[in-house]
Amino acid sequence: MDHKEFLASLTAEQCRELTETSDRRGLAQLALHFGTVVVLGELIAARVPFWPALMLPQGIALVFLFTLLHEASHQTPFRSRWLNVAAAHISGFLILLPPRWFRYFHFAHHRFTQMPGKDPELAAPKPETWGQYLLHISGIPVWISHVSTLVRNAAGRCEDGFVPTGKRDVVRNEARIMLAAYLTLLLASLAFRSSALLFVWLIPMLVGQPFLRLYLLAEHGRCAYVANMLENSRTTLTNALVRRLAWNMPYHAEHHSYPAVPFHKLPELHRLAAAHLGVTETGYGRFHARYAPEFREVGEAAE
Template structure:
């Protein structure tokens, strides 16, 4: 059974139940995620004993706001549209990823998942050699990409095919507002001679990004280039803490099969799709233990370069 056949098998009542959004469920989950960032950030600012160690969990909490941005781009974490938009803006700002631009990018990814030449995620190939793997996991390429996207969009040079021509001015304005806000924060820190943002945001984000890279690689890495969402996406079984941190996105094949299902209903959707899933993994360590041995030797560079 492919995802289209599966969706056709659902009753109208099942569809209504699965796609029911909730401000209460969304806000409760949001309070835990933002609460963790605020708590650890406060401990860092207070410089409690061994406070530098806290920058790692702070970074993990911060970079995994990407999964909230992703969810909010579907308008599913909350019933209220304005809440989805607001949370996407905050999450995008903290992860240097413009939310409006990302929404267009992500919708193209859903429409053409694992279709070479059409899925924008495939524009950056998955690592095939050890050097590529280590560079990918470092997170530096993604930071460079995010900054480049912001600068290019702010300059009015967005030419991404997935961004409608009529929406490019809005994408430009979004990037300019984000860059302006970053500059204002920088100037404020310089005026106050305060390094607080370095310790509670910048360095933690750099430390946390490798964990997000390892997590995201499992979503489609080594999956088939086919249209069936139950085969081109991977569901990874993991513990409750990781599922909570990632807004239940480890149920990734389920999400791609039925993207309007909110995060808190994905476990219910999984019960219905479990027997039809083609690609699953018992954990992220297990995925990388299988992925790594398939990597080739160090990537050879052209001597003429």
């Protein structure tokens, strides 16, 4: 059964229940995620004992706002549209990823999932050697990509095929506003001789990014180049803490099969789809333990 056949097997009542959005559920999850960032940030800024150790969990919480941006790009975490828009802009700003541009990028990814030459996520190949793997999880390439995207868009040089021609002025203005805001924060920090943003925001994101890279690689890494979402996307069975941190996106094959389902309904969708999932893994550690040893096999095949 492919994802289209699975969706066709759902009743109208099941579809209605699965796609029901909720401001209450979304705000509760948002309060927990943002609350963690704020509390840890306050403790770091206050220089409590052993405060440098808090920068790692702070960084993980910050970079995983990507999963909120991702969810908000689908307009599903909240019933109210303005909450979805606000969540996308705030999370995108904090992780240096322009939300409108990312929405066009992500929709192309959904439309052409695992289709070489069409899926924009495949523009940067998945790591196939230890050197590529270590560079990938370092986060360096993604930070270079984020900054270059902002600068290129702000200069009006966005030529990404997934961005509609008529929306490129919007993408340009978005990038300019973000860069102006970052410059304002920098000048304010210099004026007040404050290092708070450095230790509360920037350094934590640098140390947290490898955890997001490890998480995201499991979504499609080594999945088939086919149109069936139950085979080209991986669902990773993990613990409640990771699911909460990632807004239930470890249920990734389910999300790709039915993107209109909000995060809090994905466990229910998983129960319905579990028997039909083509690619699953029991934990991120097991995924990487299987992924990395194949580097030698790939190299031997190339030779």
